Amino acid sequence: MPEAETAPTPAKRGRGRPKKAASTASLAEGPAAEAPAAGQAAEATPPKAGKRGRPKKAAKEEAPAAESPAKEQQADGDGATEAPEPKRAKRAAAPKRDKNSPLPRSLTPRELEPPTGSRVLRLLSVNVAGLRAVLNGDKAKLLRALVDQETPDVLCINEHKLKEEDVAAAEEQLKELLPKEYATAHWACSTAKKGYSGVAMLLRHAPDGQAGAIREPAAAAVAQGMGPEHEEDPIISQEGRVLTLELPELVVVATYVPNSGADLQRLEYRVDREAKQCWDRALTGYVRGLQEAKSKPVVLLGDMNCCQGVRDIWNMHDRPDFPEGLAQKPLEEQYTGLTSLKKFAGLTPEERGSFPRMLEEAGLVDTFRRLHPEASGVFSYFSTRIVQNRPMNKGLRLDYVLASSSLCAHLRPRTAGEAPPAEKNPGEEAPPAPRVLDSFILDEQELIADHAAVGCHVLLPPP
DSSP states (O other): OOOSSSOOOOOOOOOOSBOOOOSTTTTSSOOOOOOOOOTTTOOOOOOOOOOSOOOOOOOOOOOOOOGGGGGGGBBBOOOOOOOOOOOOOOOOOOOOTTTSOOOOOOOOOOEEEETTTTTTEEEEEEEOOHHHHTSSSSTTTHHHHHHHOOOEEEEEEEEEOOOOGGHHHHHHHHHSSTTTTTTTTEEOOOOTTTTTOOOEEEOOOTTTOOOSSSSOOGGGGEETOGGGGTOOOOHHHHSOOOOEEEEEEEEEEEEOOOOOOOOOOOHHHHHHHTTSSOHHHHHHHHHHHHHHHSSSSSEOOOOOOOSSSSGGGGGGGTTTTTTTHHHSGGGGGGTTTTTTGGGSSSTTTTHHHHHHHHHHHHTEEEHHHHHHTTOSSSSSSOOOOOOTTTTTOBBBBOEEEEEGGGGTTOOOOOOOTTTOSSHHHHOOOOOOOOEEEEEEEEEEOOSSSOOEEEEEEEOOOOO
């Protein structure tokens, strides 16, 4: 995220005296207190004492009232009556979680065994919130450990915040830190504002004698921005937010989507498709144009600065109808008891409504949700303004790997404890390559900054 942080729910009012205002820390406080769940017994209240110290007589229990004849239904003209329909049992409310414990996280099993002899393109994206601070501090070893563990063929770095004149020095530091295979790097830097935004791509060369997923990384075509038609948009053309890598099999787009801002000053730019300039409209058209012009599928990954579903916002997990009932409500009704969230970047109804529209119009699929549609408590961003956000698992899912629908048609939901479902039924041919094999969020590992890395594996056709 954090060009602008989101904020907590407002303080409640007391009996005539206002309580202290809530802290400005991002989403650190929980949602408003809820009424006891249905079926939970309340404590019995003892009878009040009378004036002379003797307890008052308890009220007599009312006998059940007889059914009114007016409510009886005539079955026919002979005066016979139908038996009343039995009352439907009330649906028990979900048990309340212990708010002193971390928010539970669903298991999200990964596909770690690609088909024997296959070519797999490994994509990884991480927001580092300033690359110089990472390279010059203790977090450098976490970046190295992440690369050693995942061995990405394309490592996308979001929000590096480098000026163009700082790139050469940072690139040398990366070559010293990372394995020698990461010899090719591409950079997009903000020229509108120093120490701001920025996206980078590091490409992995195959070790000597091995066939790599990218055949000639040094010769791969990489472009900045979204093409000449968006040169007049200063956010797209001057803030270093998009890099596009064209491979023979597909196109990879790394992006750092602009935050709507603390006072939502960029919200209209983000979502208003009728405005002269609009990010969501431009990105939708750009991805769709790549698919048509290149006749190739697209993978779009990075910090999208938007929480699409109720499972992607930690505050929503304490609502009484979470998740299914809450998710089925119109967007505006999902904020009941959490109205303040409407005013925070990445959580507004406008952004959350525009995101699925972009997916539909661009023909993209949220790969993580396709594999784990019911996973909850899986987030990619944790505000550092409150130290307990991370250990209590109070986060947001702002980072995504989106892919063309043709790459995802075979994907089926995965279940923890079971082998990944087969991509095809017996007797069927294997789905064509390229196709997505896996999509994941590395939120359970130590973070380099305030974001977890997200990634995707794509099976490529044989060489």
